[in-house]
Amino acid sequence: MDFLDPPNVKDLIKDFPRGDPREVLRYVNQVLPSWIVDFSNQFSVDLLRFNVEWAEACVKLNIAPQKVILVRETFLDTQKTTRKLIKKSIEMLLASGFIVMDMHNFAKCSQCGYIIVSRERIEKFKYTFSGKCQSCFPHDPKKPLPDDLKTQEV
Numbered sequence: 001m002d003f004l005d006p007p008n009v010k011d012l013i014k015d016f017p018r019g020d021p022r023e024v025l026r027y028v029n030q031v032l033p034s035w036i037v038d039f040s041n042q043f044s045v046d047l048l049r050f051n052v053e054w055a056e057a058c059v060k061l062n063i064a065p066q067k068v069i070l071v072r073e074t075f076l077d078t079q080k081t082t083r084k085l086i087k088k089s090i091e092m093l094l095a096s097g098f099i100v101m102d103m104h105n106f107a108k109c110s111q112c113g114y115i116i117v118s119r120e121r122i123e124k125f126k127y128t129f130s131g132k133c134q135s136c137f138p139h140d141p142k143k144p145l146p147d148d149l150k151t152q153e154v
C-alpha cells in the first residue's frame with residue numbers, strides 16, 4: 001500500500017468536506033481506504049505532553065478534541081511531492097479536532113487502549129516492549145520484561 005495520489009487528486013482535494021468531524025472522517029476513509037487503522041481517546045501517561053499539546057491546539061482553533069487516529073504512514077517527508085491527498089487529509093483531520101499518528105511509531109496499550117510508543121520504535125533502541133502504558137504496567141523499558149509477562153506475550 002503506497003497511497004500515491006490518484007489522477008483525480010485535485011478534484012478529491014477540492015471536494016473535501018469542512019466543519020463536521022464525522023463528515024471529514026467519512027470522506028478520508030472513502031478516498032484513502034485502509035489508511036486509517038485504529039482510534040484512541042487519548043495518549044497514555046507515557047506521552048502526556050502529546051495530550052497537552054493537542055488540547056492547546058484545539059483551544060487555539062476553538063474546536064472540540066475528537067480522537068487520536070493511527071494511520072499506516074504519514075509520509076511526512078514525501079507527502080508534499082507525491083502524496084497531496086494524504087497531506088490534505090492530515091490537515092483537514094487536524095482542523096476538525098483529530099490528531100494523526102503513524103503506526104510505526106505509535107500503538108495502543110493492550111489494557112486501556114491509550115496511545116503508547118510502538119514495539120518497532122522501542123525495539124529500535126534495544127529496549128523491551130511491554131505492550132502497555134506505564135499506568136497499566138509500570139515497567140522500565142531499559143530492563144528486560146519479567147518472565148510472567150513474557151509468557152503472556154507468546
Ligand SMILES: [Zn+2]
Nearest residue numbers: 109112133136
Ligand atoms: Zn494502559
